[in-house]
Amino acid sequence: MCGADEVSNEVKFTDINLNVLDTYKTEFNLPFGYSDHSLGTLVSVAALAKEACIIEKHITLDRIMSGPDHRTSIETNDSLEFVNAIRDVETILGSIKKAPTNAEQQNMLITHKSLVADSNIAIVEVFIQKSLAIKRPVSGMSPYLYWSMLKQTTHRNYSEGDIIDE
Numbered sequence: 001m002c003g004a005d006e007v008s009n010e011v012k013f014t015d016i017n018l019n020v021l022d023t024y025k026t027e028f029n030l031p032f033g034y035s036d037h038s039l040g041t042l043v044s045v046a047a048l049a050k051e052a053c054i055i056e057k058h059i060t061l062d063r064i065m066s067g068p069d070h071r072t073s074i075e076t077n078d079s080l081e082f083v084n085a086i087r088d089v090e091t092i093l094g095s096i097k098k099a100p101t102n103a104e105q106q107n108m109l110i111t112h113k114s115l116v117a118d119s120n121i122a123i124v125e126v127f128i129q130k131s132l133a134i135k136r137p138v139s140g141m142s143p144y145l146y147w148s149m150l151k152q153t154t155h156r157n158y159s160e161g162d163i164i165d166e
Contacts, residue, residue, distance in 0.1 A: 011038045011072070018043070021050040037072045041082050048089050055086065114140030115149060117158035125154050132164065140164050 016038060024032045033054025034047035044055045058073035074082050100108070118133035125131075127149045134143040140163030141149070155166055 011043075013038065013043070016043055018046055018050050021047065021052060025051060037069070039072055041074060041078075041085060044082070045085055045089050048086055049093060057082065109138055110136065112136070112138035113143050114138055115143060115146060115164040116140065117160055117162045117164060119160050121154055121158040123154055123157050127152050127154065127164075137163075141166065 018034075021032065021034065024030075031053045032051075033056060034044065034050075034052040035056040036044040036047065037058075041057065044057050047055060058069045059076055059079055060070045060073035061076060063070050063073060063075060113134045113136050116133050116135045117131060119131050121127070121131050129150065132146060132149060134146065149164070149166070152166070158164065
């Protein structure tokens, strides 16, 4: 704890306002950092998620040492865990581009669906809501085409459960 003649610069969560980092990014269009004087490491990690590229967090030998920054610092034995948490968040944040992840690609064949015949459909018959369903697997037409397929004429016969492949 701080002595009577010392000022604590410990910041409460209600006084942090990390959303101002969005303003800095927009107004200055420059890389920015965050100097964290809160307890723990949560705010530093959150600042990273707000695109801070530099994090300042004091390191101390002991948080009960005399001085204004020791209480809100991390101890040396916690520094590796702190750096690992930051690296994990960088990985978790990923990219601004949406693309299937490796895990999603591996699961596509069992999780994605296709348009299938929900009843027997004869050649030159018109697809209607009652004749189409969306089921697994993903080897046929995308379910996103459901509405555009309605009122289209079939080019072949389908038995119930067949994958639509028009």
